[in-house]
Amino acid sequence: MDRSTTIGLASGFGLIILGILTEGSILAFWSFSSLLIVVGGVLASTLVNFPMDDVFRTADAVRVAFEGRKFDLLARIEMFTMFARRARRNGLLVLDQDIQFIDDRFLKQGMELAIDGTSEDNLKHILEAEIKNLQRRHETGIRVLERMSAYSPAFGMIGTLIGLIIMLGNLDDPSAVGPGMAVALITTFYGSILANLVFTPLAGKLAEYSEKETNEKEMAKQGIISLANGENPRIMERKMLSFVTPKERAEYFRVYGDKAFTAQQEEKVYDHWLSQQKEKWESVISTIPNG
Amino acid sequence: MDRSTTIGLASGFGLIILGILTEGSILAFWSFSSLLIVVGGVLASTLVNFPMDDVFRTADAVRVAFEGRKFDLLARIEMFTMFARRARRNGLLVLDQDIQFIDDRFLKQGMELAIDGTSEDNLKHILEAEIKNLQRRHETGIRVLERMSAYSPAFGMIGTLIGLIIMLGNLDDPSAVGPGMAVALITTFYGSILANLVFTPLAGKLAEYSEKETNEKEMAKQGIISLANGENPRIMERKMLSFVTPKERAEYFRVYGDKAFTAQQEEKVYDHWLSQQKEKWESVISTIPNG
Amino acid sequence: MDRSTTIGLASGFGLIILGILTEGSILAFWSFSSLLIVVGGVLASTLVNFPMDDVFRTADAVRVAFEGRKFDLLARIEMFTMFARRARRNGLLVLDQDIQFIDDRFLKQGMELAIDGTSEDNLKHILEAEIKNLQRRHETGIRVLERMSAYSPAFGMIGTLIGLIIMLGNLDDPSAVGPGMAVALITTFYGSILANLVFTPLAGKLAEYSEKETNEKEMAKQGIISLANGENPRIMERKMLSFVTPKERAEYFRVYGDKAFTAQQEEKVYDHWLSQQKEKWESVISTIPNG
Amino acid sequence: MDRSTTIGLASGFGLIILGILTEGSILAFWSFSSLLIVVGGVLASTLVNFPMDDVFRTADAVRVAFEGRKFDLLARIEMFTMFARRARRNGLLVLDQDIQFIDDRFLKQGMELAIDGTSEDNLKHILEAEIKNLQRRHETGIRVLERMSAYSPAFGMIGTLIGLIIMLGNLDDPSAVGPGMAVALITTFYGSILANLVFTPLAGKLAEYSEKETNEKEMAKQGIISLANGENPRIMERKMLSFVTPKERAEYFRVYGDKAFTAQQEEKVYDHWLSQQKEKWESVISTIPNG
Amino acid sequence: MDRSTTIGLASGFGLIILGILTEGSILAFWSFSSLLIVVGGVLASTLVNFPMDDVFRTADAVRVAFEGRKFDLLARIEMFTMFARRARRNGLLVLDQDIQFIDDRFLKQGMELAIDGTSEDNLKHILEAEIKNLQRRHETGIRVLERMSAYSPAFGMIGTLIGLIIMLGNLDDPSAVGPGMAVALITTFYGSILANLVFTPLAGKLAEYSEKETNEKEMAKQGIISLANGENPRIMERKMLSFVTPKERAEYFRVYGDKAFTAQQEEKVYDHWLSQQKEKWESVISTIPNG
Secondary structure, three states: OOHHHHHHHHHHHHHHHHHHHOOOOHHHHOOHHHHHHHHHHHHHHHHHHOOHHHHHHHHHHHHHHHHOOOOOHHHHHHHHHHHHHHHHHHOHHHHHHHHHHOOOHHHHHHHHHHHOOOOHHHHHHHHHHHHHHHHHHHHHHHHHHHHHHHHHHHHHHHHHHHHHHHHHHOOOOHHHHHHHHHHHHHHHHHHHHHHHHHHHHHHHHHHHHHHHHHHHHHHHHHHHHHHHOOOOHHHHHHHHHOOOOHHHHHHHHHHHOOOOOOHHHHHHHHHHHHHHHHHHHHHHHHOOOOO | OOHHHHHHHHHHHHHHHHHHHOOOOHHHHOOHHHHHHHHHHHHHHHHHHOOHHHHHHHHHHHHHHHHOOOOOHHHHHHHHHHHHHHHHHHOHHHHHHHHHHOOOHHHHHHHHHHHOOOOHHHHHHHHHHHHHHHHHHHHHHHHHHHHHHHHHHHHHHHHHHHHHHHHHHOOOOHHHHHHHHHHHHHHHHHHHHHHHHHHHHHHHHHHHHHHHHHHHHHHHHHHHHHHHOOOOHHHHHHHHHOOOOHHHHHHHHHHHOOOOOOHHHHHHHHHHHHHHHHHHHHHHHHOOOOO | OOHHHHHHHHHHHHHHHHHHHHHOOHHHHOOHHHHHHHHHHHHHHHHHHOOHHHHHHHHHHHHHHHHOOOOOHHHHHHHHHHHHHHHHHHOHHHHHHHHHHOOOHHHHHHHHHHHOOOOHHHHHHHHHHHHHHHHHHHHHHHHHHHHHHHHHHHHHHHHHHHHHHHHHHOOOOHHHHHHHHHHHHHHHHHHHHHHHHHHHHHHHHHHHHHHHHHHHHHHHHHHHHHHHOOOOHHHHHHHHHOOOOHHHHHHHHHHHOOOOOOHHHHHHHHHHHHHHHHHHHHHHHHOOOOO | OOHHHHHHHHHHHHHHHHHHHOOOOHHHHOOHHHHHHHHHHHHHHHHHHOOHHHHHHHHHHHHHHHHOOOOOHHHHHHHHHHHHHHHHHHOHHHHHHHHHHOOOHHHHHHHHHHHOOOOHHHHHHHHHHHHHHHHHHHHHHHHHHHHHHHHHHHHHHHHHHHHHHHHHHOOOOHHHHHHHHHHHHHHHHHHHHHHHHHHHHHHHHHHHHHHHHHHHHHHHHHHHHHHHOOOOHHHHHHHHHOOOOHHHHHHHHHHHOOOOOOHHHHHHHHHHHHHHHHHHHHHHHHOOOOO | OOHHHHHHHHHHHHHHHHHHHHHOOHHHHOOHHHHHHHHHHHHHHHHHHOOHHHHHHHHHHHHHHHHOOOOOHHHHHHHHHHHHHHHHHHOHHHHHHHHHHOOOHHHHHHHHHHHOOOOHHHHHHHHHHHHHHHHHHHHHHHHHHHHHHHHHHHHHHHHHHHHHHHHHHOOOOHHHHHHHHHHHHHHHHHHHHHHHHHHHHHHHHHHHHHHHHHHHHHHHHHHHHHHHOOOOHHHHHHHHHOOOOHHHHHHHHHHHOOOOOOHHHHHHHHHHHHHHHHHHHHHHHHOOOOO
16 A cells, blocks of 8 residues: 555645635636546547557556555565575475465566576576566556646646637626636646646656566566576675665664574475465465456 | 547547537637648748658658557467477478568568578667667657647747737727737647647657557567577567567467477468468558559 | 758748738837847857857858758668679779769768778777767757757847836836837747747757768768678678668669679679769869869 | 755845845735645645655655765775785785774675675676665655655645635725735745755755765775775776866875885884774764663 | 857847847846845855855856867877877887876876876776766766756746735735836846856856867877777877868868878977977966965
């Protein structure tokens, strides 16, 4: 759950309504035709701007902004060092069963390639292409929201122009100028709010998560390649730790410490981890509706 | 067919007209001289800004925004793995007849180079130069539309300035200010709509298709080079699959499955594919008018 | 001749004048002091912004926007394949006399380096440095015009502010507000036109030609390096063809076809080409005034 | 201490208040509901735009803008040359005790890796990943402030629109237009000040310090790699000096001169340096509260 | 001397004053409190935005915009070819005395490194780091001016808002609206002029000189590396010539021609050059005040 999105939207709209109520009536700010022009216009331009599929996929992506994503980089580093220690003792193939409960597709498929003995060049090539592809998909969603953010004030202004032209064209009664102007400005008001409280911040949130996910995938890529190369577990751990903040690094050493396990202890750790993964896996599976 | 372009334009203009009708008369928004200044001015600046050829070619490119493009990446991957399996069994030269019915020029010519035994360096060099050249052509079209999008509000403002200067210079009758102002604002209105409902979204749509086509060509490049290198078909398949989304990847495995054909089955698959290609080819040919 | 520049400027100014005449008098749009502030201010800021030489050189560069440039890439590819076939038969040195009538400096000097046996590394290094240098020169000119384009509306606004401050400060007669305002807006009008019909489009045109010329030079670089390496003429031809559009490529094969000349035929083609070059050269020379 | 931040903010707000007082009353510029809309709206959009953690971390980062950071590049170069001379005489391992009092984490951990005999490739890889990670963290903070800077005038305008719509809708008394307008403009005023005196400059300051710290880390990376490679101390010194300004370089040679120490003198210099480091270390430790 | 800066500023301010005088009184444009808000506000935000040192250093950098810089690339190429011919005959060490009178620090120190036998990798590494460092310093200055240019219209608007809010809040006398408005607009006027005639153009001028100096340093780097590698003088000359314009290249061949000196002639040329350098050096020294 990323509560900040919900809190931000709720408090933002709340504040604006509060600001209106302290000075006047909220009714003066309601105009169906203004809403039609702004929201409709933005959607129309977005449809011209993007293939239909990309627009629909963005609706999906926006959910991420509300649900949030957690990346437990430290647990992942610990998992990789465990893998590396096991692979050192028993060969890379032993990991074949370990990875069956990993629920991150990128990680699982990358590990499978490594275990299958894919050459380092090919492994790197494939993992990098996947990360690039992931970014491209993210960027399309961000671009859709950014364009909607740009179209919002534009259609706000177009609506205001419509209001002004009609009002000014029928200027029989000078006292009607004020209210006419007020109505005309409502579309500008709608456009500004949509752009600055909804579309731009949502595009920003998706961009932040995209960056965090890319960082996580880059770290996983590093781990997979180190594993495939049979690199020293400590060097691998150190390389992966350069993807986390100094604070997290200190936390990592505090929690996972410096381990020098016997083979037996290692087995125990592994059994514990495996049972955890299975539980997690089953809880994921159970959320999938039958049918 | 990319219906979103037509739907977007129709609904956008429809909404604006609806918005106008609910509050006033559509006649108040018609001004031939405003249209002349905005559309004429935009075209004039575009002609100064681009060589004549590039302007004409853009008119062509805009058609793509309406017709849309479909890229069946999965079928292409399947085709390449079939090629790879055939080449493994019978040598690369056997593909010489397979490619005669391919209607994608880039793919066909790239395959010819590979079959002719062009060195990997030269092959890469040529395919990359072609992709870069393709992008350059796309970008010229996008640039033309983006500039038109920037000139539209500018000439909208110039038209409004003309109207204001004339009106303010002859200010005998104060009651004429309103209607004069209304007329002056029409060019700004035209400029805003052209920019935000037509030129910017169209430029955006072309950019989206350009990105998709580049991705498709990059994938084809990967396939051609893998084929030329006699790479393992499964590695080639995996590399190409990193160009599609995870959803499409799952779809690919569902449809095309994991094949382990006998040479005989392979032949059957090939015969089926070839007859399909021929049909497609003939249907393409038949659309070309005689003479 | 790039007629689009002249046509664009003429029709743009024509349309604006027409637009003015249909609604009022052209005299209301003439103000010498406005012209002084806008044009003078833009020139002043441009002088502060750029070394004197760069400003003068831009005046020169603008000529290109009117004269246009034609790049016959196909003829150049044909020339290079002829060179390559000749070099294959008679050695690279035989080209020494062929290149004396080439009137493109970059090409001629690059060929001389190749014929002199410059190493591939040095050849690449020098040709790339020259292309980069060419781009830097182009970009300076484009930057000058783009800055002028940014200063134009700024000084338009400064002029309008001057008019407004004077008018509002002496507001004895309310009926003078309108005409005063009209006069004040003229500088904004001038600034907008200069920016959107003159400077931005001219900067754009120079950028387009710069891109086309860079593409041409990149193709020539490719040809020179292929020649120096004694590359197979058909591979060289193919590499160079990836710099032209598919349409031009089809045209190339239609016109120049697939040649398999005997040494004798080759000689004839060469003699024909050489006499053409000489004629061209002499016509270039004849345009240089005596003295 | 970076006093310029405090001085700038104090004098900026002072000047604006002074400017107001010379012409009117400061009370006319106070509006609680305006403050609510601008500050509240900016915070709301920022929460939608960024994960909660990143927003809190920015509050921390802003402290740097007030406290400033000093990077004594010259002392660091001197330290590295001392290390290099010692390592030349006694081997790299002798540095193990030297580095225990270094209070820069990046430097200390990098030196540990070098002393542990990490391969050059891995060392480079890790140090570069850490620098990139550092930049990413900095950039998140800068991005938060830049977005706040963009939302400020936007919510300023939204507040003004609210004021205008209410005022124009109730236009019974024409004499109320002026004061109503004045109140409406206060939110625009708040938004402009927040953007131009607070958020944009603070984002700028953080960006400047980020750049300086990156430069310092790049220099340290250079030093660590040179040490690990056992590079000639003078070459290392020269390479590190290319990260400082010519003026600092002259200063360096003036202060630290050209040293040709005997082993004995070297020891003395080292002992002096070590005692200094210990003192510094203890003073750092003493600032940490007990508990 | 770069006169264009002085001429531009003088004529720009002259034109604006002239424009004012032809229509009204210059006194209407003077307001101390406006100046205070704009200039003071810009300085305050700049202090928040940059470390104090960088602000002071920019004042220094601005001097370059007035004094200008001349880069005699041709003389430098000639010097390098002389060096190369001498080094060919007498070894690189002979240049040790030649370089003592060179007054360009980058060049002198680079030559010293080359003569000391620094490896090509290290030489390249150091020279590139220095050029990057030079650019970073330039960019800081340019950034300070660009930010000042952005803050100027912002504080212009803030000042105008202050004026408007005060005026509209005390709207007893409708006839005071005009003059009040006029006064309020003066800060906008100041902000526009500062941005468009002073800060933006000065930032631009520094950027132009930075680009020219970088080009000169890149050429010197090329020369130093060629010398260190003992490259053929003609190849070195050719490589360096790709940094100058075709016109300068023609000029170079006209002035310095194709030289094939005997060892004796070479000595004479060298003696002449050395005496020139000494003179130049002494004249530089003599400008340094005693004490």
